[in-house]
Amino acid sequence: MTEAEFLEALRALPLHPAARGLTDDAAVLPAGTTPATVLTSDLLVEGVHFLSDDPADTVAWKLVATNLSDLAAKGATPVGVLLGYPLGDDAWDRAFLAGLATALATFGCPLLGGDTVRQPAGSPRFLSLTAIGHSDAAPARNGARAGDALWVTGTIGDAGAGLAIARGADGPQALLDRYRRPTPRLAEGRALASVAHAMMDVSDGLLLDASRMAAASGIGIAIDLADVPRSADLVRYDGDSPAARLAAATAGDDYELLFALPPGVTPPVPATCVGRFHAEPGVTLTDDGTPVPLPARLGFEHQGG
Amino acid sequence: MTEAEFLEALRALPLHPAARGLTDDAAVLPAGTTPATVLTSDLLVEGVHFLSDDPADTVAWKLVATNLSDLAAKGATPVGVLLGYPLGDDAWDRAFLAGLATALATFGCPLLGGDTVRQPAGSPRFLSLTAIGHSDAAPARNGARAGDALWVTGTIGDAGAGLAIARGADGPQALLDRYRRPTPRLAEGRALASVAHAMMDVSDGLLLDASRMAAASGIGIAIDLADVPRSADLVRYDGDSPAARLAAATAGDDYELLFALPPGVTPPVPATCVGRFHAEPGVTLTDDGTPVPLPARLGFEHQGG
Structure with missing residues (x-):
């Protein structure tokens, strides 16, 4: 299936109104009072989103930065992130942690939790991150008007x-x-x-x-x-x-x-x-x-x- | 690195108070008013958490159920989930979607968003899910007392x-x-x-x-x-x-x-x-x-x- 076909099929599932029809990069949960809660989740796959010889600390930075970029597009302030991480070789893991520490400190965005697994030998790394933020006014992707x-x-x-x-x-x-x-x-x-x-x-x-x-x-x-x-x-x-x-x-x-x-x-x-x-x-x-x-x-x- | 070493290293990073020192399966964000927001994120990896010949619809069910189980342990009602999915072969994808639809409908838990990638040939599937819920009283893992x-x-x-x-x-x-x-x-x-x-x-x-x-x-x-x-x-x-x-x-x-x-x-x-x-x-x-x-x-x- 292509991504477009898969998304079309997902739209037939029970969909939260905050999902905005899956046409957006983040979900926006309206709160009873402002601010709204903004959620986004992204995968980085070795060989697709980063190169095998990209330094691990920069991969960690990129994983955090790309998710926070989705929050930025919703005018959100980061609250925290959840990490999904495959434990592989020691040197890579330690460099990744160093990059993660730098990114989280730089963006003032603490770790909330996550999950680890053992990286299967010989397969590309799959990294996942979910970011949560708060926004007072989250613009959608679909609000542009003719003349804008x-x-x-x-x-x-x-x-x-x-x-x-x-x-x-x-x-x-x-x-x-x-x-x-x-x-x-x-x-x-x-x-x-x-x-x-x-x-x-x-x-x-x-x-x-x-x-x-x-x-x-x-x-x-x-x-x-x-x-x-x-x-x-x-x-x-x-x-x-x-x-x-x-x-x-x-x-x-x-x-x-x-x-x-x-x-x-x-x-x-x-x-x-x-x-x-x-x-x-x-x-x-x-x-x-x-x-x-x-x-x-x-x-x-x-x-x- | 072992999981324990990695968790120990994560605890040295900027950590949100809601992460509860990463000793728990879910993060609990206190709200100004109840309910609190509960967040959990889990990975299912082929060959580790499920078998290659497990039917895809049951893998989807399990992915949702295991995350909602973490919400259950915090007394939370599910609000929605974000899916990280590697697009692979058509038949598997379609069966997965069918199982996802059943699980989301059964648990009254709509989809909020997520991300897809192309599944690299020959590597095990990595599925990730983040679940968000609301809870009026989220017990921690570390509150047991002698005599309980x-x-x-x-x-x-x-x-x-x-x-x-x-x-x-x-x-x-x-x-x-x-x-x-x-x-x-x-x-x-x-x-x-x-x-x-x-x-x-x-x-x-x-x-x-x-x-x-x-x-x-x-x-x-x-x-x-x-x-x-x-x-x-x-x-x-x-x-x-x-x-x-x-x-x-x-x-x-x-x-x-x-x-x-x-x-x-x-x-x-x-x-x-x-x-x-x-x-x-x-x-x-x-x-x-x-x-x-x-x-x-x-x-x-x-x-x-």
Whole structure:
């Protein structure tokens, strides 16, 4: 089954209203009084989400950061995490623990519990984390309206270049760090939560995630690749060609926040406007005003065989 | 690293007070007002927690039931679950979904969200589930006091015999069902939560779990094997020898509730008294009054290589 087919089947099961139809990255349990409880659970699998030779401390960091990024997109403050961990070789386990300690301390997010198992020999590591947070105003993914502007925090494409560098390409440490040590935009998420019509994090690629926000909202989105913010490091590394701009917009793992604001509203945090929603469904792409055909792959999808 | 070493290392990390020092099976977040939020997260790994030829629908049932059993031990009512699922072959996925639907409907516990990945070829399945519940009174594992009686719901040892049957031994379907379709004691847990000094579920074996409750409480426990309740099916299957009684008390997967009550207090649900806590640490074993040496293995521990 593909992920889409499986999700469709899950939607036929008893579903909590807080699951928001499984169209979102986190569940939001309304409280009798604010704040609401936000829950998210993510898997990291060796060979899929991280490389076998990625240092274990950075894998721990990434596991925490990617889950907290889902909380950030709901404007939530982390309460704690539950860890599912396969005990393998000693050196890896100890380095993982060191990275976990650093991440939890950095994000002020304590451990709540979890489960361990013995890692079966010869199989890839499966790491799981569930994060819980509290939010006063949790924007959905599906609230964008025609006419809204699409904004993104930070810069896009750095982590994709970092992955290439982790795989052996020549490039600066700063880009490698963006791949291995993403920063969840927790403060920005809290500041944006009450003004954004819709918000999500960019985990699978800006074009793919923007197309998901538009589709969930029942509308379409026009994006100009020349507006997608790229870091000076990335421009030095990959140049400024149309292909390089498209590569950045379809690369994953950036963990920036993507959000819809009403026209004319300026975001309360540093961000860049990269597109505009329109009534007609679909994605329209330009590069500095020139129409660009949609690439076959808008980002990273976990549907391969 | 062993599980114990890993847990010890985790205790040095930023730990939420609700984690209760990682000595418990669930985290309990105190609310400003009752009820408290209870969180638990468990992994089921193919070849460790279930057999490769266990039917997929029963694996889904077991994944839900074992997590809800941790909620039951905290007197909690389930709110919902988050699933971590590796997409593998179509037939298994569809049977898993059918079992998930049955379990969620049976326990009145809707899906809140989760994550999917593509199952790497040739590696065992890793399933993860996080359950969230609400509880008005969540007993800890470490609250037993010297003089308290130790009680257990239902019968013990059935699931251990069921595992042997699943592996090819000859035996009745009822025992196999106890292994494949455990029932979380949710109603019993709610009824017991406000009277039990300590409570946990029996997942790894009655002797092992009772020894953990005693150790967490800083006291010891005396258990008489002849008092451990065994089903008529199990007695027919395995006989009534001292060895059979010991086998039942050290078998896992029963998911009954084990709880400490003050002397003289009768539990509000059907249960059997199997022992008594005493001030001196350690486990003392008798069989119908005759002292029995402690076996090397008190239950099922995930610390093998």
